[in-house]
Structure formats: structure tokens, C-alpha cells
Amino acid sequence: MVIKRNLFLWDFYKCSKGIIPGCLKSVSYQQSEFKNPNVLNKDQLPKVCYMSLFPNFLKAELVDEDNYEVKKIEHYGFSGAAMLVSDSNSTDDYLKKFTKRQLRVNLKRAMKKLEDAHAVKYEYHFGDISDETCQNLLNALKNMILGRFDGRVEDHVFLMEWDKNTENLAESIRDKKSSLFVVYADDKPISISVNRHINNTILFSETHSFDADYTNYSLGHIDNYMLLNWAIENQYPYIDLGIGVFDYKSKWCNSIYDIEYLIFYKKKSVLAYTIAQFEAGKINLKNTVKALKDRIKKK
CATH class of the missing domain: 3.40.630.30 (Gcn5-related N-acetyltransferase (GNAT))
Incomplete structure (x- = not known):
């Protein structure tokens, strides 16, 4: 497989699945680490691991970080509110x-x-x-x-x-x-x-x-x-009030987090680099279009 796509929030939060994509060894919040029981072997990894809807208060650890680069791109217009209570x-x-x-x-x-x-x-x-x-x-x-x-x-x-x-x-x-x-x-x-x-x-x-x-x-x-x-x-220690920083949430939260796209791609692979650049270009184009629409609405 050349590219594997994952919708992180759906698997990790929704329906209490707690599923972490196979390309990640673990995700963590501060000192709390959530290890992946279904982690892939290094030789099973695709050349590109594409992950959308990843909240940036979490840290992702790839299975084979030494042989992969990562692009992090903000998902324009998507932010979440949280209460840090520790x-x-x-x-x-x-x-x-x-x-x-x-x-x-x-x-x-x-x-x-x-x-x-x-x-x-x-x-x-x-x-x-x-x-x-x-x-x-x-x-x-x-x-x-x-x-x-x-x-x-x-x-x-x-x-x-x-x-x-x-x-x-x-x-x-x-x-x-x-x-x-x-x-x-x-x-x-x-x-x-x-x-x-x-x-x-x-x-x-x-x-x-x-x-x-x-x-x-x-x-x-x-x-x-x-x-x-x-x-x-x-x-x-952490209450996630979800995506969308609405008025009633802002009155309670003491932290705002961003939603990101993570694109991991294999080093020294021209194909992986090309795919990663192409996917990043599509994301940046979508973000630009959304930003322009927002500017037009505000005028």
C-alpha cells in the first residue's frame, strides 16, 4: 500500500473505540501515554500515512520515526475548547x-x-x-x-x-x-x-x-x-468540550487547541515525497478557499 488514510478523531473518540491508527506506536497527553495494541510492524507501513482531524494537544509517535518525515498542516476553521483541570x-x-x-x-x-x-x-x-x-x-x-x-x-x-x-x-x-x-x-x-x-x-x-x-x-x-x-x-486532567469554540464553551474553557492534518512520508522515497507534497497542496488550497470565503462574508 502506498498511502493509508485515517480519520483520527472518529476512531479515537467516537463510539468509545479508542482506536489508534496502526502506523502510530502511541499517542500521549503530557505524561499519559496511550499505547497502540494494534501497531503495525515497520515493514507493514505504507510509504505515506495521512491522518486528518488530529487534535494538537496530543502527541503522535510513529512506529518508524527515524525513516519518516512529517508535515503538519492546520485545518483552517477547526479549533476546539478544553478545560485543563489537573x-x-x-x-x-x-x-x-x-x-x-x-x-x-x-x-x-x-x-x-x-x-x-x-x-x-x-x-x-x-x-x-x-x-x-x-x-x-x-x-x-x-x-x-x-x-x-x-x-x-x-x-x-x-x-x-x-x-x-x-x-x-x-x-x-x-x-x-x-x-x-x-x-x-x-x-x-x-x-x-x-x-x-x-x-x-x-x-x-x-x-x-x-x-x-x-x-x-x-x-x-x-x-x-x-x-x-x-x-x-x-x-x-483534561475535559475536551469538542470542536467549535462557541460562546458558552469560551466561558468555561482555559485552553484552545487546533485540529491538524499529519502527513508522514518515507524518507529517501521520491514517490512518497511527491504524494505528500500533492496531498499538502490540496489541503493548503482548501484552507485558502475557506479563508477567502470568510473574508468575503465579513465584508
Whole structure:
């Protein structure tokens, strides 16, 4: 094989696969290393390993780094938001260090308002859930998303591949690779998030939605509070809020990361070099076109 293409984020995060492309020996975040159990031998490597959607807070280690060069190209317009919590002793400590006073005031007010008006319960389904409970919560989540998006499936990425995204979720939760965080009001789920867990290190918030009837309670912020509280209590150093640095994320995050293309190509191979240059040229052209479109929109 001359070139092997991998969509990194889908395999590593989505559906709790935790799969690392065979051309990589491992990926790591700071001192945490995720070793690849399905690593290829050096003689199995293609001349070019093309990897898209790679978050640059991770470090990739190629199987045969001595004999390969790498091109790193930013994916224009794709950035992600994260909460680095390893240096925070508590949820309140993180909030005081990295968020504005107004967010803290509004969050406290929203939670009190919700708890005064309803019998509220916060649940973390991680490591233990029945198939029936999981399915009931997924049904509720789907209805929430449809209600907020007026039934337009194509407007919601998670919903577009619902079956694939929710397949075997209960089993994944019992295996501690996924979780459902839920807010109940009067025994009714009103806010649900689906999260992925990578090697007791990264908590990835894949999707979240809430009952539109409870819009006035800032449930998006309450869900982020639940994520933060759980991560600190369980010593997860990194919360990935996903691609797209939207306003509500920016109020919580203390780190922004870029998404990159990684093109590894074999040294001293004219064919590999030519393919790598061609692929890099296509990426740069796409980035240029996107940048021009953005400039035109701003005028």
C-alpha cells in the first residue's frame, strides 16, 4: 500500500473505540501515554500515512520515526475548547481561577432557581447502567434534540448518525468507556449529555441537549459544571468540550487547541515525497478557499 488514510478523531473518540491508527506506536497527553495494541510492524507501513482531524494537544509517535518525515498542516476553521483541570483542587477552585465572576453568579442563581422550583436530582451513569435505563435516557435525549432543532436531523451532527453513535452504549458505560450525565426535575430527565472516557485521562463531551421547556435554567452551564465536578473528583486532567469554540464553551474553557492534518512520508522515497507534497497542496488550497470565503462574508 502506498498511502493509508485515517480519520483520527472518529476512531479515537467516537463510539468509545479508542482506536489508534496502526502506523502510530502511541499517542500521549503530557505524561499519559496511550499505547497502540494494534501497531503495525515497520515493514507493514505504507510509504505515506495521512491522518486528518488530529487534535494538537496530543502527541503522535510513529512506529518508524527515524525513516519518516512529517508535515503538519492546520485545518483552517477547526479549533476546539478544553478545560485543563489537573492544577485545580476543587470545582470552586477552577471556577475562581478561570471563569468570570458573572458566570459563577449566574450558575449559582440558575441552580438555586431550578432546585427551588423542582425536586432536582443529578446522576452520573458511569460503570453501571441497565439496558432499559440507557435506552429510556437515549429516547429522551433524542426527543430533546429533535425538539430544539424542529425535527431537522441534518442540522445536528450526533443525530445524523444516531444509530452508530449510540450503538452498545449501555455496554460501553458498564466498561467505563462512556457515560451519561443526567439532570432530573421531578423524576423527569431534562438535561442529558453523552461523554467518552479515554484511559482515565480525557473526558470528551460528545453531545448534550436539554428539554426546551426548561430553557430558562441555563442547563448547558449546569452540564459543564457536572463535567467539571466529575473530572476533578475522579482525577481526569483534561475535559475536551469538542470542536467549535462557541460562546458558552469560551466561558468555561482555559485552553484552545487546533485540529491538524499529519502527513508522514518515507524518507529517501521520491514517490512518497511527491504524494505528500500533492496531498499538502490540496489541503493548503482548501484552507485558502475557506479563508477567502470568510473574508468575503465579513465584508
